Amino acid sequence: MKNTNNIFVKYNGKEDTQISYCKNKILCIDEYGFITDKFVNSSVSEHSLKNQWYEKIEQYEDNYKKYLKSIKILRLVRLGIPLTLKNTIWKIFVHKDFLYNYKTLKSQENEYAHQIHVDIQRTFRTHYLFTKKYGRGQSELFNILTAFANFMPSIGYCQGMSNIAGIILMYFPEEEAFELLVNIVQKNKLETLFDKSLSKCNKIQLLQIELFKLIIPDVLTHLDDNGVDLSIYAIGWYLTLFTRFNIKYVLRFWDLFLYLDFSIFLFIAASILKFFSNFIFKLKDEQLVEFMGKIDTFEMDIDEIIFNSVKYAKKFNYLNYKKKLN
Template identity: 35%
Template sequence: MYWTSVCLIGIATIGKGSDWEEFRDLVRGGIPITYRNKIWQEVSGALDMRQPGYYKELLSRKDPEACQCWGDIELDLHRTFPTNVLFGPGGHGIEKLKNILLAYSLHNPTVGYCQGMNLLAGTLLLTNNAEEEAFWLLTSMLGRHLPEDYFTQQLLSPQADQRVLRELVQEIMPRLYAHFEEMHVDVTAVTFSWFLTLFTDCLPVETLLRVWDIFFVEGMIIVFKVALAILWMNEKEIMKCRNGAAVYCYMKQMTLSMHQPDKLIKVAFTTLKSYIQPEKIEAKRQRHQKSVRQELIQEQQLIKARTFVCASPPTDKKKTLQN
């Protein structure tokens, strides 16, 4: 009954007081599948962004082959949930996915297309068969809910977020962090894709959609909370791994069996509540983003200096000695 009322009156009427907290708590409990698309459309801002006719206009601009991103998009189309009937042989999802990715690359040519977007768009199509609505959800996700430079070529924000996560693991799970160090394991080798694809490449779909319910309401902080909850829940098993290869192998598989979203969300929002404070995480993100940008500038300056040296004409040593 509550969800019916929310859909009728709209999210904007809820406000930011106790009513919003009630709505947030109910979202954490899971949005019913019947209302999920409508709630996502409104709470994400996709409904406000939508421009009638714009999506069709984007697709009419040029042929796919003329798009600079087409080669990368084409490679990823058939890598997107290949075992799902929607994207498998005879499924109609591939054509819709192609349209959405092409349209976004034209809508935001600065970003174009980046690997991982196919999984985001594919997940949206799993919950919403209308490709234009899925396009606007993707646009709101990349434009409002993730940092604007998340999918740029340098991947600055994702790199910074991995440093934040590593720092949080050291603070919250020091024994696990020490184990990673002892086994010479770089945890970001596994968790980088969690952030870049918003867990689409690792969580079962029923758990993934529950995480996305909260993501659209609470934003980027949910990614850190879920990542830490996954590590917290698997800490004992990871600690049993006696070498780096075993750690990587276990971590690559551990999320695939997480079919209890309620348990994951309880750990993220109750067990770890006192450890994960949004303002502290944001401060860490800003600090690490600054560091990553400075390192990139230094690297570019070093490359420029090396290029200059290589391009300089050779010195005629014989002539110099004669002078």
Template identity: 30%
Template sequence: MDRRRNIPASDGTRSSRRVASPDHRGAKDRVERVDPYGFERSEDFDFGSYEQLMSEYMVVLTRRSIKWSKLLKGKKKVDKNVKLKRYVRKGVPNEHRALVWMSASGAQEQLDRNAGYYQSVLGAQHDPKLVDSIRTDLNRTFPENVLFRKSSSTCLQKELYNVLVAYGQHNPTVGYCQGMNFIAGLLLIITRDEEKSFWLMEALLGRILPDYYSPSMLGLKTDQEVLGELVRERVPGVWGAMTEHGVMWSLVVSRWFICLFIDVLPVETVLRIWDCLFYEGSKILFRVALTIIHQHQSVMEDARSLPDVCQSFKHMTLGPFVEECHPFMQKIFTEPGSLSMATIAKLRATCRARILAEGS
């Protein structure tokens, strides 16, 4: 996977992918080869631009961190309010992400109400098929991340296995399917805590994104169709191109939804999306998808074939537009316009009924 992550910013910045020039070889030696999340930087990473940019941007990062520290004042929980929502949309500093995600999603409340539950499901007798499926995917989870290599002193594979097995035991209807390993892996990178990662997965898969990972994947299929309806209403030119070339939404956006943009967008952008996802719910996924599609409307409208459309979707998630996570996140709250959960719920009901009727 090409993570394309450069700047460890909590409220975004510009990130460059230009090849480092000879003049910057010294800078390359001074900057870490591994980013703050454990991902190795690509060979074409521009260390010179990175060093220059961070020297200017550290002031901004420090200011954001100070504001968050004053807001939290050492609290272990936070209550939702207008001010916190504004802060979340501007980005949560990495040192506060676990606390904010746990509180905003309701995961902390579930953990507090169910003391000892995680250890009980982890220690239970597990289905051998579940165990085998999870073990098969352990080495496939973030292979370019040093935190998931067996040779690493801080290897998180055991913790990843525990979280996935415990969740499969907790929710046998879902069990385990590919994609869940990356979600659990990123949660562990942020929380460094098995139990918190388990309850955050329960919040995502059980409440925020229900039926995404059930055997029928009805929730996932429904939301892909909902996106299609939103595009038809708000970006009709793209919808026309999709219809003309007979492209199914599941063909081009399934990875966006099933991995919640992991392995699709740069990791810092993904984390900014997840900040809002845990706070505001699944409508954030539609805001992100609509913004990306709207930005590339003209390219889509020029597509002449199904391969052209698929290639357009591949290129949508590359480049400065998605790498510059702060302006990108500002865009997702303005470009798609108003998008309420009531609107999403109405479209889901319509699309779900259509899917069920077609399958009967």
């Protein structure tokens, strides 16, 4: 084990927690918390959607089980959860109490400190929380991942988990973010996805191919004919719970994921390739390989992706895939 004491000191020191602004340049923060050089107005439709969510929260305030089974809730989830309600709604979807001592868990050094540090330094660095090296956001992220590694030693830390915890920390206080991370892993039985041998990955690949043959067989054939190994790209999506995409897409994916379960990502993956299918058919060999390597950076119609994901999940019985994954 590397000497980790110095790393712990840096993340738990008295570093300035303010954003480091560039001199002579005005920086703005968009609706998601990322630093940009231009002003971005929030969506007008956000207000209407927020009112619909508030109505449902009040309606089911004392009966969340009924709330979760409501067909109207799935319709709202498909439309997206307003940013200001992520904390409230996500907790309703996945929260379950468990015993732990966060102060002890985050302060115990472990063998993963160096890798956690390396990953944090490349995690959402343009988000205001994580811009400052060893600042408040990075320190809280380090604490969460350290506590998680100590709480679930069968997993420890897996590369890419910093993205997952980072997304949660954007909408939750530190300790609540830790709780949600644990709840997400346990509820979705992801221990074998993140364990040292990544043992769930093979099952994911097999089910992914099975589902692609049903939904996008022509796309799958074209990729195979051009030597594109989907596992190289797609497994990275699953290991990071699809957080490699643009934040505006990630949050919509997660609304659906937290409401349903991990298996919905299989349908989201199929919907993404379906959306890009016409473009994929125009590419061959190296061009196609290059495109697939960058597909998570391209603009797409997120409403169409989410609509199709739900449609495919209903048509092909996502609960059956949930059982197979578990």
